[in-house]
Amino acid sequence: MSSIPFYAKKFVSGINIEEAFATVERLNEKNICVTLDLLGENITEQKQAIKFVEEYDILLKKISEKKLNCYVSIKLTMLGLDIDFDFCYNNLSQIMRVADHYEIRVALDMEGTQYTERTIAIYERAAKEFKYIEIVLQAYLLRTEADIERVLTANGRVRLCKGAYKEPAELALKKMPIIVENYKKLIQKLLTQGQRVCIASHDDDIIEFCMDFIEKNHIPNEKYEFQMLYGMREKTWSRIREKGHNMTVYVPYGVQWQAYYARRLSERKENVFFVLKNLFKS
Template sequence: MNPLRSIILAAAKNGAIRKAVATAPVSRDVVRRFVAGETTADAVAATRALVADGLTVTLDHLGEDTTDAALAERTVLAYEELLSALHAEGLSDRAEVSVKLSAVGQLLDEDMALANAERICRAAEAAGTTVTLDMEDHTTTDSTLRILAELRKTWPWVGAVLQSYLHRTLDDARALASSGSRVRLCKGAYAEPETVAFAAGEETDLSYVRCVNALLAGDGYPMFATHDPRLVRIIGERAEVHGRKPGSFEFQMLYGIRPEEQRRLAQLGHTVRVYVPYGGEWYGYLMRRLAERPANTVFFLRALATR
């Protein structure tokens, strides 16, 4: 793994650094580049603007690694409120939600996380939309796939996420490429040991392309989450080879990252979904975005320095 990335991801776990960054007044401004705001109303407003531009949306209520059942409950309530607001605003045919199981109790008790995820799926069903389960660090992969399988018994539309940096992922991609199966493929954003993940970016990219082929060859609905121009081009080429028309797969990108590219792909007729995080617990999310790209870190440090 790139040394800067490792340093930032390690610093993100340090309590003193977390406190300093989270309370710095400048952080709020920087955060707004990647996070839609703190409230349900902010999330709905961002969704409305993106939908008006021809994009679709998946919303993430920020929070992770919850070790407190009351906090997990608050996360579920936030999703229920969001889903009913999206429905009331007529946006739920263009916007779904993404859920981190660690925010709804996965680290405390898998059954609690499942029960909480079921409540969010029920709310999504009532709103006429879908849910995707984000994938977190590799210690949670098996648990997340177990919960996915349980949820899909009732709600077959629940989306999975696979991370191409994990050695196991091609097998998972093949297993999940079945009819109706919504699968988001990303590179992966956590600091992982070399025993489970590729150390080099190039190997992760090659794995990504192998998984693209597996998902496009199957009968599922692949959702390709990447900002990487080379991969976007390869996905387009491989989709043609597999006879996949726009609409039988989608592109996904993060809020605030390559917005012109998001609109360009949508104008070509592709479904493009923007991952929109919102809420007060933005710290872990922001640190992963900084770790991914030195330019984001420079932007952040420059903002701190010019205060």
């Protein structure tokens, strides 16, 4: 039985692979893809990072064995980015060898701005060696337009989100209407020039804008997917899928759920409002 309390269980699928897979199978039955996130970050001991590498290897193998419509997301600080750059890259490489073998995508989640450059550098290096690597970029960062050029030069596989971390005004846009407009500008370039684009947003304005842009520009179905967080707007997932678009749900799991849940709410005051607002939207 899961030890996750009711208030977090809506957003975190469970504490182990079995509980996470039950959620994946339920969503797959609705023709919805899943990206699984094993919770953990800011690891400071090599033994801990190596243990997470082993867990991701097992996760990838089991996804393949079960033939699930599922890929994985991972934070580089879980693999030791706070310890050493090369140590982290070697850990990621071990995971990527398994992922490429089983043809399963691996998305590098983006963390705070102190990690942005190193995360992109690792992605660029990995894209030269591995096929199924992709990265997350955040539309509210001032640097993201230039970073998109780097991603397009690497392999053009990216998830674009608004951005959740609290960042200073010299690094990030602060007003939501401006962030939304920047998102629209950036996503147009990604949809027309990227190899695989994840439209990660719960914003109706962004979703409708992207659907219209995709239709008008005849963007092939295999080049994009919409993406939302587990527990948010489930009826909307189904509506997007029923319209013929690819739909992926970001599903976190793991024993470190409490730190994840608390951090996501505390990073920015807007996150609390975001969760409360979307609890009542379908």
